[in-house]
Amino acid sequence: MSTAPLQITLISETYPPEINGVANTLGRLVEGLRRRGHRVQLVRPRQAADPTQALDADLLLTRGWPLPGYPGLQWGQSALHKLLRRWKRQRPDVLYIATEGPLGLSALRAARRLGIPAVSGFHTNFQQYTGHYGVGLLTRLLTNYLRWFHNRSQLTLVPSAGQQIELQRRDFERLALLARGVDSQLFHPARRSDSLRSSWGLGPDDLAVLHVGRLAAEKNLGLLTTAFEALQASQPQRRMRLILVGDGPQRAGLQARLPDALFCGLQRGETLAAHYASGDLFLFPSLSETFGNVVLEALASGLGVVAFDQAAAGQHIHHGHNGALARPGDESGFCEAACWLLEDDETLRRIRLNARRHASHLSWDGIVVQFEQHLRGAMQPQPEIGAGVELAGRAGETRH
Template sequence: MNSRNAQIHPVADSIEVSHLPAARRQLRIAFVTETYPPEVNGVAMTIARIVEGLHRRNHDVQLIRPRQDAADAAERSPRFHEVLMRGLPIPRYPNLRMGVPSKRALVQLWSLQRPDVVHIATEGALGWSALQAALHLKLPVCSDFRTNFHAYSRHYGIGWLYKPIMAYLRKFHNRTACTMVPTEALRQSLDHAGFKNLSVVSRGVDTQQFSPLRRSQALREQWGVAADDLVCLYVGRIAPEKNLTTLSAAFDAIARRDARAKLVVVGSGPQMAELQARHPNAIFAGQRKGEDLAAHYASADLFLFPSLTETFGNVTTEAMASGLAVLAFDYAAAAQLIRTGENGLLVPIDDAAGFVQAAVAAAADLTACRALGVQACETARALDWSSIIARFEGVLEAVMQRAALPQGHVPLTLGERHSA
């Protein structure tokens, strides 16, 4: 790869990339992540979409991730090369791996195969090592803010770690040239917390996979529901940070009014046994993928999503694309996409009682509920991944352009310019 000696300089102002042209030349991109399919989570899915999109746009992608198990083998194909690093299981998340300190290995790798730009998707030990290696080699580097680890700490009895976790995340991201965030609300929140060089790059949804056309009468019959019965769906981790107490309260209130209503839960996690005990008549489908997952979405009617720890919430857009009415708090993707009473239902943050009341009201009128789902699907049609990839590509190009400028030169800003 071509050598690049430009130093990464801090940006004085926020950065404007929304009007920059898409990158026109082939880039060599080192993409570092500590989660990737077949691991099942929203971060892994989104990263895979971006990596695949960059590859389709004729960029050379070097994907660096932890080895997931002994049988895991690095994939190689034209313009795509996986580098598997040592990893360890994550406590309480046995199906996920985390990286280990690897600066020396990455310095050696990038000295021999120098990328044009390094993108770091996760902030664990592997991500920190990648940041240190990139700065050591004076490589342009940018990052993602994808998971609210600081918010999760409050749900696992370690709320006292909130401040040190935020300090670490701020230090991590402020050493990169740009941090991409999925919503304007999150950009503002992080900006107020002292994060710099933030740029909004939203997320898309695959409307070919997630579609009302995936609705399955056979699946509904397996669930024991008739055509005019209400199916409430939850998809996601079954874990404390997902606020499942509110999910339970909402469905209990629905069931008291409609004994035929059915709760379907897709996912797994440490609170599985507790939730099963609370809802013995619910359908617990476990983890689902591909067309099977799409059928579970489309065969429901009302999507209940009470989480308050998302950076975006891919399940929100997947449910909308599948033609479901979504009930969520006014937060993350839901706040960005849902207009209450038009294409879904929003409740003020932390108003658990309001969430329960809205769930009961939606369940009381199945016709209106399904009409919201029709409009939700129309909204999702505009969330095209190709435009998201083009914007992501534009941020990478802007980071590289700024890194190539002489010391002290004030460039265009990398985040989006907003009035005070």
């Protein structure tokens, strides 16, 4: 396979400095590809911090619309004609379409018209989110649309083996695994801060029970409350505090239910890393993740992680060795796993050391190499892939 530099275009409705797992992953992939000598053009909606005129030749900005229920995130408006004009003048070797909204769909349509290979990424379980926002009847329709969309790319990349199996069961085609990495130099136990812990009202022997992530319905945060109460009941002699890092529509409700918890809001970079490292336990009750980058960040920071046995946790945590797992949906098992970590100090110390040791080998460099190989593979001659992508209105159709 050729090793010549590629002209790659990445299309996404979210990108740094926006804070979410998809944006973080895409930022790492783009940075890694550019370090390897590839030219990467980015197509995304305009963000508030962008200048009026884009000065970067490798950045194409489109109009964005607010995403309901997700303040700070947006859909990208369809840009079919703009993309056709751009790619006729300067044709990419391959596209990576990271999101399935109007912007991603217009990129897929333009790619098919021009015969440009397109790889798609399944980054978010939007079809699972609908039930949490009072529109459960749309779940089937959205699943059909996602299958229709991804089956018209040369390849769809998924972040975990479990996700791959789930999509195969739903008749998604041509799936390949692209795992995630973690910056284990940024997220490091050495960033533990006694002064930060003191500001949380905690001393050296007290416990900081941490959660990092979006405070939203799909994150199953009711279990966070239940698990923390179980920890307090199991260890009444120990002082502990629940620390939540992140923001979202459920923040006000959680603050009302958890008056003693500390809400730190959004954090970035070294400050975020210090928050992780200054914790002791990490509770991750979500059941809707395609991966869950925060799990790797917590492991790299040397925390005792409690999660359900799926996505990133199922892939990287070995129960009793470097973390604690519960069967997906088993809430009592989740609480029991959390309490088990605190049964004796030596157990928690060993788990935390093993967590750091495991995560220290999960660099982004190898992930970027795999990503490049997938993009090159998509450029090879392919059998004809389902026609009719221009008929966007037929999103529920799954076979021709």
